[in-house]
Amino acid sequence: MEGATPAKEGSESVGALESEAATRPRPEDLVARAIAPVKAEYLRPPPSRSVAVDSGVEDGSNEKKSSSTNVVVKEKKSRRQLKRERKQEQKSTKNICPEVAKSGNVDACPYRGNCRFNHDMDAYLAEKPPDLEGTCPFVSAEEFCPYGITCRYASTHRQQTSLKLEVPATKISEVNSLNKDLQKLLWKNKVSFPNADFQLKLLGLERGNGARANSGADHMKNHPENNIHLDDNKEMLCSLGAPTTCVENDCLDNGSISDDSRPLKKTKSQADKIDSSPKTKNFEESQDSCLQNGLEDVSPNNLYSSKNDLNLKPHTREIKLIDFRGKLYLAPLTTVGNLPFRRICKALGADITCGEMAMCTNLLQGQASEWALLRRHSSEDIFGVQICGAYPDTVARTVELIDRECEVDFIDINMGCPIDIIVNKQAGSALLMKPLRMKNIIQAASTTLSKPLTVKVRTGYFEGRNRIDSLVSDISNWGTSALTIHGRSRQQRYSKLADWDYIYECAKKVPDSLQVLGNGDIFSYTDWIKHTLDCPELSTCMIARGALIKPWIFTEIKEQRHWDISSGERFNILKDFVQFGLQHWGSDTKGVETTRHFLLEWLSYTYRYIPLGLLDVVPQHLNWRPPSYSGRDDLETLMASDSAADWVRISEMLLGKVPEGFTFTPKHKSNAYDSAENG
Numbered sequence: 001m002e003g004a005t006p007a008k009e010g011s012e013s014v015g016a017l018e019s020e021a022a023t024r025p026r027p028e029d030l031v032a033r034a035i036a037p038v039k040a041e042y043l044r045p046p047p048s049r050s051v052a053v054d055s056g057v058e059d060g061s062n063e064k065k066s067s068s069t070n071v072v073v074k075e076k077k078s079r080r081q082l083k084r085e086r087k088q089e090q091k092s093t094k095n096i097c098p099e100v101a102k103s104g105n106v107d108a109c110p111y112r113g114n115c116r117f118n119h120d121m122d123a124y125l126a127e128k129p130p131d132l133e134g135t136c137p138f139v140s141a142e143e144f145c146p147y148g149i150t151c152r153y154a155s156t157h158r159q160q161t162s163l164k165l166e167v168p169a170t171k172i173s174e175v176n177s178l179n180k181d182l183q184k185l186l187w188k189n190k191v192s193f194p195n196a197d198f199q200l201k202l203l204g205l206e207r208g209n210g211a212r213a214n215s216g217a218d219h220m221k222n223h224p225e226n227n228i229h230l231d232d233n234k235e236m237l238c239s240l241g242a243p244t245t246c247v248e249n250d251c252l253d254n255g256s257i258s259d260d261s262r263p264l265k266k267t268k269s270q271a272d273k274i275d276s277s278p279k280t281k282n283f284e285e286s287q288d289s290c291l292q293n294g295l296e297d298v299s300p301n302n303l304y305s306s307k308n309d310l311n312l313k314p315h316t317r318e319i320k321l322i323d324f325r326g327k328l329y330l331a332p333l334t335t336v337g338n339l340p341f342r343r344i345c346k347a348l349g350a351d352i353t354c355g356e357m358a359m360c361t362n363l364l365q366g367q368a369s370e371w372a373l374l375r376r377h378s379s380e381d382i383f384g385v386q387i388c389g390a391y392p393d394t395v396a397r398t399v400e401l402i403d404r405e406c407e408v409d410f411i412d413i414n415m416g417c418p419i420d421i422i423v424n425k426q427a428g429s430a431l432l433m434k435p436l437r438m439k440n441i442i443q444a445a446s447t448t449l450s451k452p453l454t455v456k457v458r459t460g461y462f463e464g465r466n467r468i469d470s471l472v473s474d475i476s477n478w479g480t481s482a483l484t485i486h487g488r489s490r491q492q493r494y495s496k497l498a499d500w501d502y503i504y505e506c507a508k509k510v511p512d513s514l515q516v517l518g519n520g521d522i523f524s525y526t527d528w529i530k531h532t533l534d535c536p537e538l539s540t541c542m543i544a545r546g547a548l549i550k551p552w553i554f555t556e557i558k559e560q561r562h563w564d565i566s567s568g569e570r571f572n573i574l575k576d577f578v579q580f581g582l583q584h585w586g587s588d589t590k591g592v593e594t595t596r597h598f599l600l601e602w603l604s605y606t607y608r609y610i611p612l613g614l615l616d617v618v619p620q621h622l623n624w625r626p627p628s629y630s631g632r633d634d635l636e637t638l639m640a641s642d643s644a645a646d647w648v649r650i651s652e653m654l655l656g657k658v659p660e661g662f663t664f665t666p667k668h669k670s671n672a673y674d675s676a677e678n679g
Contacts, residue, residue, distance in 0.1 A: 024040060027616040027617050028617075031617055031621075031624075034621075034623050034624055034625055035624065035625050035627065036610050036615065036620060036624040036625065036626045036627060037615060037616040037617045038610065038614050038615060038616070038626070038627055038629045039614055039615070039616055042614045042629045042630050042631070042632075043627060043628070043629050043630075044628055044629060044630050045628065046628040047628070047641075047643075092118065093118055093120055093123040093124050093126075093127055094118075094124065094127060094128075094589075095117055095118055096117060096118050096119070096120075096121065096124045096149075096150060097109050097115055097117035097118065097119055098117070098150075100117075100119050100121060101121075101124075101147065101148040101149050101150045102146055102147070102148040103148065104121070104148060104149060106119050106121065121149065124149070124150075125149065128149075128150075129152070129589065129659075131152055131153055131154060131155045132152045132153060132592070132655065132656045133656070134153060134156075135153060135156045136151055136153035136154070136156045136157060136587055137153075137579045137580075137582040137583045137587055138151075138583065138587065139153070139156055139157060139158070140579070141583065145157055145587065147586060147587050147588045147591075150588040150589070151587045151588060152587055152588065152589060152592050152656075153587055173377060173378045173583075174339070174375050174376065174377055174378070174584070175375070175376050175378075175406075175407050176371075176374045176375050176376050176405075176406040176407060176408070177371070177375065178366070178368055178371035178372075179405070182366070182405065183366040183368065183371075184366075185366075186364060186365060186366030187365070187366050191401070193396075193397045193400050193401070195400050195448050196393070196396035196397045196399070196400040196444070196448045199396060199444055199447040199448045200392065200393055200396055200444055202447070203392070203440065203443055203444055203447075205392050205393065205440055205444060321452050321481050321515075322352075322382065322409060322410055322452050322481070322482070323515075324352070324482055324515050324517060324539040324540050325515070325539045325540060326532075326539075326540060327351040327352050327382075327540050328349060328350050328351045328352070328540070328543065328554050328557060328558070329350075329351065329352040329354075329517065329540055329541070329542045329543065330342060330345045330350045330352065330353045330354065330542075330543060330547055330554075331354065331519060331542045331543060331544035331547070332354040332355060332356055332357055332386040332412065332414075332456075333356065333544060333545075333547075333548060334356055334357055334668075335356070335598075335601055335667055335668065336548055336598070336601055336602050336605065336668075337354075337355070337356050338356065338584075338598055339355075339375050339376075339377055339580070339584050340577050340580035340581040340583075340584050340595075340598070341551075341577065341598075341602065342355075342377070342380060343377055343379055343380075343576075343580045344551050344573060344576060344577055344580065345547055345551050345554060346377075346379050346380060347379075347576070348551050348552050348554045348555050348573075349554030349555045349557070349558045350543075350547075350554045351382060352382045352383075352384070353380045353382070353383050353384075354383070354384045354385065354386055354412060355373050355374055355375070355376070355383070355384070355385040355386060356373040356386070357373070357386045357387070357388050357414050357417065358370050358371075358373040358374060358385065358386065358387050358388070359387075359388055359389070360387050360388065360389030360394045360395055360397075360398040361389070361394060363387070363398050363401065363402075364394065364397060364398060364401070373385070374402065374406055374408075375584075376406075376407060376408070382409050383407075383408060383409055384408055384409055384410040384411060384412050384454070385402060385406070385408050385411055385412070386411075386412040386413070386414050386456070387399070387402070387411065387412070387413060387414070388413070388414040388417060388422060388427050388428055389413075389427055389441070390425055390426040390427035390430070390431070390437075391437075391441070392437070392440040392441045392443075392444040392445075393444070395413065395441050395444060395445050396441075396444035396445055396448045399411055399445045399448050399449045399453075400448050400449075403448075403449055403450055403451060408451065409451065409452070410451055410452040410453070410454055410481070410482075411445070411449060411451060411452075411453055411454070412453075412454045412455065412456055412484075413441065413442070413445060413453065413454070413455050413456070414427075414428060414456050415428065415429070415431045415432065415438060415441075415455055415456060415457045416428065416429055416432070416456050416457045416458035416486050416490070417429060418458070418490045418493050423490065428490075429458055429461055429490035430461075432457065432458065432460055432461045432467070432468065432490065433461050435471055435474075438471070438475075438478075439474070439478050442455060442475065442478040442479055442480055443478050443479055445479075446478065446479025446480065447479060452481035452482070453479060453480055453481055454480065454481055454482040454483070454484065455475060455480050455482075455483050455484070456483075456484040456486065456519075457483065457484070457485055457486070458485070458486045458488055458489055458490055459485065459486070459487060459488060459489050459499060459502055459503075460489045460490070461489060461490045461491065462489060462490075462491050463489045463491040463492050464489075465489070466489070466499075466502055468485060468506060469502070469505055469506045469509060472506050472509050472510045472514070472516075473509060473510060473511065475510075475514070476510055476511050476513060476514035480514060481514070481515065482514065482515040482516070482517060482539070483510070483514055483515070483516050483517070484516075484517040484518075484519055484542055485503050485506055485507075485516065485517070485518060485519065486498070486519045486520055487499040487500055487502060487503050487518065487519065487520035487521075488520060494545075497520075497521055497623060498519070498520025498521045499520075500518065500520065500531060500534075503516075503518045503520075503531075503535070503538070504534065504535040504537075504538075507535050507537040507538050508535070508537050510537075515539040516537060516538055516539060517538065517539055517540055517541065517542050518531055518535075518538050518541045518542070519541065519542040519544060520544075521546075521621075521622045521623070522541055522542075522543050522544075522546050522553075522622075523546040523549070523550075523553070523619065523620060523621060523622040524546075524553065524556065524562065524619035524620070525553070525556040525557040525559075525560050525561070525562070526619060527546075527619075528541050528543075528557050529557075529560070545605070545622060546622060548602070548605040548606070549605050549606055549608050549609050549622075550565075550606075550609050551573065552565060552573070562612055562618055562619050563612075564611060564612040564613050565611070566636075567611075567631065567632070567633055567635040567636035567639060568635070570606075570639060571635060571639075574599070574650070574654060575654060577599060577602070578595060578599065578654045578655060581594070581595035581598060581599065582595055585598075592655055592656075593659065595655065596651045596655050596658070597664070599651050599654070599655070600644070600647050600648065600651055600664050600666075601666065601667055601668070603647040603650060603651070604644070604647065604666040604668065605668075606639065607639060607640055607641060607642055607647070608626060609639075610624075610626050610629075610640070611631065611632070611636060613632065614629060614631070614632070626640070638650065644664060644665075644666065647664075648662075648664060
């Protein structure tokens with residue numbers, strides 16, 4: 001009888017396992033509920049976390065719970081106090097003169113005693129944090145480190161700081177930086193835009209006809225309609241010459257534009273009335289500004305000639321177009337789509353890259369932080385920039401400025417951004433309800449630009465009321481070379497699945513001259529192949545969040561395989577990002593912390609990747625919610641954590657300990673399955 005007891009216990013344990021397996025949901029059921037079907041042996045209970053009040057790190061998962069307990073009220077400082085602190089910081093020993101730091105010689109500064117920076121190298125070295133482990137990213141790239149003794153890897157410079165001016169110049173691997181002289185002219189509103197102003201006149205969009213050709217410095221003052229409501233469309237269209245009856249028939253009771261509406265026609269522009277009388281209202285009102293642009297006369301006989309032989313820009317159809325067909329296109333991604341990240345994607349197989357969205361008004365005002373979004377690396381062989389604006393004059397002038405000052409292959413206009421601050425300024429997705437303004441912006445930009453112009457839109461503004469299909473053929477006639485359609489409305493934001501059937505419908509309506517690109521939820525090579533095969537009219541598919549979570553998706557598509565990447569290979573990709581980040585933002589303390597910040601922003605997306613070897617069903621889909629699971633090793637488990645504290649721990653493995661008082665809160669809610677605000 002005693003010998004039967006172990007057998008009884010063994011049968012009970014087997015029975016418990018069988019009952020547990022019977023109650024466990026099937027992988028098909030989990031997929032139907034948008035839950036990732038992780039193998040049972042890797043599942044674990046969610047970790048219990050105690051949020052420290054003084055940790056300074058907020059987890060995205062505990063954001064709502066800790067918002068009331070982890071609130072740090074910062075003292076609001078006056079402008080005078082902030083100015084005093086800036087002056088004190090400039091004279092502190094930590095703020096050493098860049099020329100002194102670069103050369104290691106106090107006499108290298110041309111300003112000597114008038115320099116606003118500190119020149120005491122001994123005091124700086126006494127307070128400088130210890131060097132980080134590893135090699136200086138500039139030295140490893142066989143370049144001269146421009147940060148000298150301030151570099152956090154200065155011990156690997158091989159006595160570089162003792163070298164003098166005969167040191168070879170650093171290789172120029174980045175272009176499109178803002179020239180200081182140009183910035184000062186932009187500040188003073190002294191930059192001329194002859195091509196943009198001329199094209200605006202031809203389109204009848206000069207001052208007094210609904211759009212004032214003015215620089216960013218005066219844009220807000222001269223556009224009080226920045227805060228107009230939907231009901232103001234009627235007044236704006238009437239000021240452009242549109243018949244009042246057409247506006248009334250084209251508007252719904254709630255102020256939106258009906259789905260079957262087309263862009264309203266306005267009065268003929270001067271280009272259409274070359275043989276008519278020159279004494280029109282538009283010509284009289286634009287006489288002074290036309291003379292400033294070098295035109296002797298604004299009469300129709302002189303519209304195509306000028307004192308300075310102003311050459312008309314070729315139409316987009318005459319410009320050498322970019323063939324997007326079959327190419328892997330990395331979407332412009334706010335915050336995370338920075339230059340180091342784009343270099344990672346290029347190394348992993350991306351063909352086309354595009355910079356982060358830049359606001360037209362900020363570019364025209366000469367804001368250095370906005371111009372930094374236009375930077376291009378030498379490895380980006382096909383590169384474009386994305387801009388966002390609400391008015392034809394600002395967009396046209398920005399396009400001319402970029403075309404003149406930057407090296408880009410194309411310019412993309414964002415007419416689908418769903419962010420509230422953008423939509424409230426009548427830009428982004430707000431333009432989807434204003435087809436006439438869309439037309440004016442595209443025509444003004446395409447005729448001013450000497451490079452291809454592309455446009456990115458959504459299916460519509462309101463969910464269930466798609467309307468971009470009624471505009472796609474017109475968008476082609478307005479001068480667009482390529483059109484990207486994100487398969488969601490503005491109201492959806494990033495919730496629910498992208499409507500690819502509607503994208504197919506739009507792609508079949510456009511003429512052959514317009515390339516159509518689809519965008520939304522591409523997360524594996526099977527997704528990319530399916531969409532390109534289901535609709536041959538699509539030129540290619542743009543990859544956005546899928547690249548944020550797993551940038552090796554470009555390798556998977558080119559090699560047509562599911563890559564079960566190891567944690568070590570993923571960590572090496574993070575190492576490369578850090579190297580590229582230090583080369584881009586700098587290897588001094590400020591550059592290190594900037595690199596850390598953007599690394600953490602990226603890690604707030606990458607944790608959502610689930611290794612293929614852990615899934616019962618492959619490939620992973622973008623809308624799957626990952627359960628709590630353990631990886632195949634400790635590093636893989638750490639990378640799967642949704643805790644910001646663990647992301648900081650990963651950054652410390654690459655960039656050393658965080659400074660005292662470090663704080664980090666993810667800028668974006670990266671979870672597409674979160675309940676989105678449906679505006």
